[in-house]
Structures are given as C-alpha cells and as structure tokens.
Amino acid sequence: MSAQVANGTGLDALEKRLAEDLSLLELPAKPWVPERMHDGSTVRDVIIIGAGMCGLAATAKLVLSGINNVVAYDAAPAxxxxxxxxxxxxxxxxxxxxxxxxxxxxxxxxxxAWFTAQWGADAWASLDKIPKHQxxxxxxxxxxxxxxxxQNGVRMTAIVPAGDLIALDLEGAQTGRVYTRHLVLxxxxxxxxxxxxxxxxxDVDRRYWAHSADDIDFTALKGKRLAVIGAGASSMDNAATALESGAESLDLLIRRxxxxxxxxxxxIGSQGVVHGMHQLPDAWKWKFVDYTATTQTPPPRGSTLRVSRHANARFLLDCGINSVQxxxxxxxxxxxxxxxxxxxxxxxxGFSxxxxxxxxxTSLAPHIRRWADGRYTQNMGTPRxxxxxxxxxGPAFEFRERVPGTCPMLAQIHCFNDAAMLTHGKVSGDIPAVSAGAERLVRGITAALFASDVDTHFANLVAYDIPELQGDEWTDSTPLLKKDTAL
Structure with missing residues (x-):
C-alpha cells in the first residue's frame, strides 16, 4: 500500500483522476429540475429505498444526470x-x-481501478476472485x-398517494412523512x-430452523446435527459456514x-443480452427464464469444495422433502x-x-399488475x-396498474430490484449489468420529470433573455443599399 501511494498510484491519486474525468465530462450535469413544495416542505425529485449496490448505482446516475434533489434511505447501519x-x-x-x-x-x-491503486498491477494479476468483504x-x-x-438507519413503513406526489412514512434516524415525485425500490x-x-x-417452530438470509448465530450450532435444503450457492455458503463453526454433521438435502x-x-453473456433481452417478445423472455430455471444455476466450484472437504458433510441427492415436524x-x-x-x-x-x-x-399490492394478469399465456411454457x-x-421499471385508473402513482414507482428480471433481464440485481440498468432507469425518470414540467421549461425558454450579441458586432448596411438602388 505505502509503495503504491509513494508512486502516486494510491487512492488519493485515483480520486484526483476521477475528479478530472468528471470535470472533462461536465459531470454532475447542472441541476435542471424545478423545485416543488408541498405543505411548506421541499419535495424530493426521487427517493431511493435501499443503498446497496443497485441503490448506489441508481443514486449516482441520478446525481450525475443533474437530478440532485434525491436521497437514498437504508435501514441498515452504514x-x-x-x-x-x-x-x-x-x-x-x-x-x-x-x-x-x-x-x-x-x-x-x-x-x-480501486484495487490496483492500493495494491498494484501484480496483485491484480494474481487475484482470482474478489473477496466479498473487499x-x-x-x-x-x-x-x-x-x-x-x-441516510442510514431509516426504514420506510408506508407508501400513500398525495395528489400527483408520493408520500412516504419513515421511522428510525428520520421519522415522519416525506414527499417525492418518483420512488425507486x-x-x-x-x-x-x-x-x-x-x-x-x-408451522414449524422457528427455534428449529432459519432461512439462509436470516441473521444466524452459527456458534450456537456447534455440535449440532444440521440439514440444509438445496444445491445452490446460498446452500453451499451456509453449509460451509456451519461446518466451519463446528457442526457435528451436516446433510445437504437436494431434490435433484x-x-x-x-x-x-x-x-451467453453479452451486450446483446444486456440491451436486447428486455426488447424481446414476452414469449421469448419467458422461454429464456423458464429454461434457466429448469436447468438451474450450479453453485460455484469453490463454494462446493468448501463443503465437501469436510468428512462430516453429506450430499443427499434425489432427496425431496415430504414433511417436517x-x-x-x-x-x-x-x-x-x-x-x-x-x-x-x-x-x-430463495425469495418470493x-x-x-x-x-x-399494503396500499400498492392489490393494484400492481403481475405477469399472471394477462401477460403470461399458456403457450409460453411452464406456469411457474x-x-x-x-x-x-414498464420501460423505466415502473409498475403498471392491474385495473387502469385505480392507482396512478404506480407509474412513478420503479422496481429496480431482483423482481424486475423477467421484464428487464438481469440488470437490476447482479454485478455484470447494473450500470446498464441504472442508465435505463434514469433515462426513464429523466424523461418523465421533464415531461411533467414541460410548461415550466417552455416558460423558461420564452423568458430567457441573455443576449449573445451586444449589437456592436455589425453595421446595418440597409440605408446604403437603398441609396445604391436609387442611382
């Protein structure tokens, strides 16, 4: 690290180069969205719920696009x-x-860039996979x-309409009601x-089981006989963590x-998939996702070896579960x-x-249109x-109404998370294409904000009166022309 800093390639130097690049690109763009007020408070242009990778990418793209009256809330500590x-x-x-x-x-x-600025090109060349903590x-x-x-430590508890705005109730480090024009989930x-x-x-008591995304106390499982359902990446990671924490034995119950x-x-990963999948007819979208669900994604080789190296681990294949009591x-x-x-x-x-x-x-759920509400047809494939x-x-990840006119604010609420995959492809949950997803999202929000304020923008056009010419740049030759004509 110190050698890199001495050579001018540390984080300070990287951050200076980034600042220069942003300046050359005129980023962030100048603010352009008219300010809105409601009940004496400034209305946010966009509120983002979640400050993980997708939330940060969306927030960054909004700010760089000149939509700077935004905030991202996350319930977790920084x-x-x-x-x-x-x-x-x-x-x-x-x-x-x-x-x-x-x-x-x-x-x-x-x-x-962040890694090599600190540890150098040789360390990058020798790096296999990125450690999750890094x-x-x-x-x-x-x-x-x-x-x-x-803002961390803030949880959203309710979403309700407020005219053409969206009202959010918050608790935690910030409490009360706030207003926004667009909401990104x-x-x-x-x-x-x-x-x-x-x-x-x-119906099984939670003392006896946990979901893989729970906050599990693995030290309490030392010396226990454990079972893990599934053969995916999460199954392997949880099984390995339990074994490394001293489980007496562990069985992976695998239905396949x-x-x-x-x-x-x-x-088949490519820019074609990133930018073309969401443009496909619905039948093709379903076909791609249905096929990958049928074939399933294997767990990473390293994660699987992390489990199988333990003599007290068993892989029980063709082991479906009938009941648990x-x-x-x-x-x-x-x-x-x-x-x-x-x-x-x-x-x-997994998740639902x-x-x-x-x-x-609660206020949204009955009105959100799902693929089951007519977009899926039986000739597409298995009704998963x-x-x-x-x-x-919609094209900017916005929700659509199940019954038109019953919940208009859905058009201003954007589903930028894993649930968008079937409509938009894998651009709002995984690392490879999150930048493309953030750009697609922000292009849509930008267009919607501009259209909703079009009267103001036109009025600004008419009112703009700063001259580029001062009147002394030329001489009016019309009088001379008239004199020459008379001759």
Whole structure:
C-alpha cells in the first residue's frame, strides 16, 4: 500500500483522476429540475429505498444526470447495506473480477481501478476472485468518493398517494412523512416479497430452523446435527459456514437426482443480452427464464469444495422433502430417502415476488399488475408460480396498474430490484449489468420529470433573455443599399 501511494498510484491519486474525468465530462450535469413544495416542505425529485449496490448505482446516475434533489434511505447501519457483510456467506464473489459493475462507464470508478491503486498491477494479476468483504469496502468507497446522499438507519413503513406526489412514512434516524415525485425500490434480492418459505416449514417452530438470509448465530450450532435444503450457492455458503463453526454433521438435502453443473446464462453473456433481452417478445423472455430455471444455476466450484472437504458433510441427492415436524426436541424430516433426524435446519429456498405480504406495500399490492394478469399465456411454457408473481413493468421499471385508473402513482414507482428480471433481464440485481440498468432507469425518470414540467421549461425558454450579441458586432448596411438602388 505505502509503495503504491509513494508512486502516486494510491487512492488519493485515483480520486484526483476521477475528479478530472468528471470535470472533462461536465459531470454532475447542472441541476435542471424545478423545485416543488408541498405543505411548506421541499419535495424530493426521487427517493431511493435501499443503498446497496443497485441503490448506489441508481443514486449516482441520478446525481450525475443533474437530478440532485434525491436521497437514498437504508435501514441498515452504514457499511452493512446489502448482503455482503450480513447474509452473504460466501468467501468470494462469483462474478469475474474484471466486470465493471456499478462504475457507470467511468474507468476510474471501477473495482479494478480501486484495487490496483492500493495494491498494484501484480496483485491484480494474481487475484482470482474478489473477496466479498473487499467488494463491500469498494462500495463504501464508491459512496464516499461520489458524495452520494445516503441516510442510514431509516426504514420506510408506508407508501400513500398525495395528489400527483408520493408520500412516504419513515421511522428510525428520520421519522415522519416525506414527499417525492418518483420512488425507486432498490431492495435487492428480497425484492418485493421477502423470504420464500416452503409449505412444510410454515408451522414449524422457528427455534428449529432459519432461512439462509436470516441473521444466524452459527456458534450456537456447534455440535449440532444440521440439514440444509438445496444445491445452490446460498446452500453451499451456509453449509460451509456451519461446518466451519463446528457442526457435528451436516446433510445437504437436494431434490435433484444430479447436481446442476453448467451456468447457462454466463455462457451467453453479452451486450446483446444486456440491451436486447428486455426488447424481446414476452414469449421469448419467458422461454429464456423458464429454461434457466429448469436447468438451474450450479453453485460455484469453490463454494462446493468448501463443503465437501469436510468428512462430516453429506450430499443427499434425489432427496425431496415430504414433511417436517418437531419430535422430542428434534426435527423429524420425512424425505424420499426415508426418515431423517436433525437438531436444526437451514432453508436456502430463495425469495418470493409475492408483495402482498409486506406491510409497507399494503396500499400498492392489490393494484400492481403481475405477469399472471394477462401477460403470461399458456403457450409460453411452464406456469411457474414465482414467475407469474413477477411484476409487469414498464420501460423505466415502473409498475403498471392491474385495473387502469385505480392507482396512478404506480407509474412513478420503479422496481429496480431482483423482481424486475423477467421484464428487464438481469440488470437490476447482479454485478455484470447494473450500470446498464441504472442508465435505463434514469433515462426513464429523466424523461418523465421533464415531461411533467414541460410548461415550466417552455416558460423558461420564452423568458430567457441573455443576449449573445451586444449589437456592436455589425453595421446595418440597409440605408446604403437603398441609396445604391436609387442611382
């Protein structure tokens, strides 16, 4: 680190180069959105809920575009936004280190620039995968170097209409009601619905099981017989963490007869996928997502080896779960491989798009149009419940009404999270294309803000009266012309 700083390639030098690049590009753009007031308070142009990677990218793009009356709220303390320092239990990221992520087309804002500024090109060349804690450190720097307007410890509890505005009720470090013209839900993997819990667990006491995204006390699982549901990345990461914390034994209960091995979407990753997927007919969108759901995404090789190196770990394939019940202080699990007993179970069963269960979305949920509301047709393929629950979004990630006219404010609420995948592709949840997603989102918000204030912008056009010519730049030759004509 010190050698890099001495050579002028430390973070200070990087930040100076970034500032120069921004200046050359005239960024941030000059503010252009007229100020709005409501009940004596300034109305925000945009409020972002969530300050993880997607929330930061959206906030940065808004500010750079001259929409500077914005704020991002996150319920977590500073430095704990998103999954990286909480329920993401992998050792490294899955994504290749070279992806530019949320850099928004600015080379000096990439992870690679941040890393090499501190540890040099040789360290970069020898780096295999990005350690997850280092990715979180990078996002903290990203927020700081761009001076993004983020407020931590603030939770949104309700969304209600207020004329042509959106009113939000807040609690925590900021309380009360605030108003905004547009709302961006950058709520990550949990999207709109939260945890997906299998029916066989819904009546089981929570003392005996946890969801993989819960705040799990792994030290309390030392010496316990554990089961983990699933064969995905989250399953492996939680299983490995439990084994490393001293679990007596651990079984991975895997419904499939074989482990998935090929990451299909990675194989076709391209700018065509990023910018073309959301333009496809609906049948093709469904076909892509349905096929990848059928083939499934394998867990990373490193994560799987992290589990299998433990002699007390078992991979139980073709092991579907019929029922789970408490029995004499234990879990008795009836599987297709017979009855199994455990002390504790971790359900790595993902997340749901069923937004009807979230109290903060109570006013919206009945009105949000889903793919099940006519966009999906039977000739598309398997009617998967989690896809049918997906919101049917507009071109700027905005919600659409199930019944036109019943909830107009949905057009100003943007679903910039994992739930947008079926409509927009993977541009609002994963590292590879988040910059493209943020640009698509902000282009739409920019156009909507300009259109809604078009009267003001035209009035400004008419009122603008600063002359470029002072009147002394030329001589009026008309009198001479008339004299010559007379001759």
């Amino acid at each position: 430095g704990l936004e998103g999954p990286w320092a909480t329920f993401a239990r992998m050792e490294t990221l899955r994504s290749p280190k070279s992806l530019h992520g949320p850099a928004l087309g600015l080379p000096q804002l990439t992870f690679r 990715w979180m450190d990078y996002l903290i720097w990203y927020r700081r170097v761009l001076a993004l307007p983020v 950058a709520t990550g993997r949990s999207g709109l619905g939260g945890f997906a819990v299998p029916d066989f667990l819904k 007869k074989e482990m998935p091995r090929i990451n299909k979407m990675t194989g 408490e029995d004499a202080g234990e879990l008795l699990i009836d599987t297709t491989q017979g009855l199994l007993r455990y002390d504790f179970l971790i359900a790595a069963t 798009n069923d937004f009807s269960g979230r109290p903060e979305f 419940a989690n896809l049918l629950e997906s919101p049917d979004l």
